[in-house]
Amino acid sequence: SQTAGAIILHVNGEKHALTVDHRTTLLDALRERLDLTGTKKGCDHGQCGACTLLVDGRRSLACLQLAVAAEGREITTIEGVGGSGAGQGAGPGSESGGQGELHPVQQAFLEFDGFQCGYCTPGQICSAIAMIEEHAAGWPSAVTDDVHPEAAPQPLTPEEIRERMSGNLCRCGAYMSIVQAVGYAAGARHTHSG
Numbered sequence: 001s002q003t004a005g006a007i008i009l010h011v012n013g014e015k016h017a018l019t020v021d022h023r024t025t026l027l028d029a030l031r032e033r034l035d036l037t038g039t040k041k042g043c044d045h046g047q048c049g050a051c052t053l054l055v056d057g058r059r060s061l062a063c064l065q066l067a068v069a070a071e072g073r074e075i076t077t078i079e080g081v082g083g084s085g086a087g088q089g090a091g092p093g094s095e096s097g098g099q100g101e102l103h104p105v106q107q108a109f110l111e112f113d114g115f116q117c118g119y120c121t122p123g124q125i126c127s128a129i130a131m132i133e134e135h136a137a138g139w140p141s142a143v144t145d146d147v148h149p150e151a152a153p154q155p156l157t158p159e160e161i162r163e164r165m166s167g168n169l170c171r172c173g174a175y176m177s178i179v180q181a182v183g184y185a186a187g188a189r190h191t192h193s194g
């Protein structure tokens with residue numbers, strides 16, 4: 001039976017053709033084949049959130065999906081969340097010292113010291129970017145199940161940020177700064193939209 005296949009992955013606005021084993025995870029394809037190592041491998045079993053990235057704008061765990069299943073989807077990694085200027089990959093969560101524009105959530109992580117060792121940071125930032133949009137769109141959190149379709153979105157409380165980002169673990173325990181950073185970025189988005 002066939003065990004390898006040619007696929008095209010759309011990552012950070014670029015197309016990459018590669019041949020992968022059918023069992024290769026999206027995480028391994030990005031890190032080992034495309035050298036996009038900003039997306040971290042923590043548990044490799046869907047438990048820690050270190051590998052969180054965006055698939056078609058939704059947060060997603062790269063360790064839990066196969067590369068072949070990601071074909072045709074728009075994948076955004078930490079290297080691609082900022083401006084598209086030269087030097088993609090700047091900022092917290094990135095290893096390269098590029099000069100690209102930072103995403104407002106990255107800026108907030110810098111301002112509020114939202115990281116210590118930084119290992120969880122790319123996942124935290126990708127998760128926060130999508131979560132802020134989910135909240136603005138009125139999606140209920142998985143935990144509180146609160147739906148207020150008629151009401152304008154309420155500002156995210158620290159408790160709700162914690163709930164909505166409970167899948168992103170931080171072994172350094174930097175949660176307080178992370179919540180502050182995410183809250184600030186969410187508030188800024190709230191102010192600037194609408």
Ligand code: FES
Pocket residue numbers: 040041042043044045046047048049050051052061062063064
């Ligand atoms: Fe994917 Fe831990 S590495 S959730």
Ligand code: FES
Pocket residue numbers: 114115116117118119120121169170171172173174
């Ligand atoms: Fe070290 Fe979160 S900053 S794991």
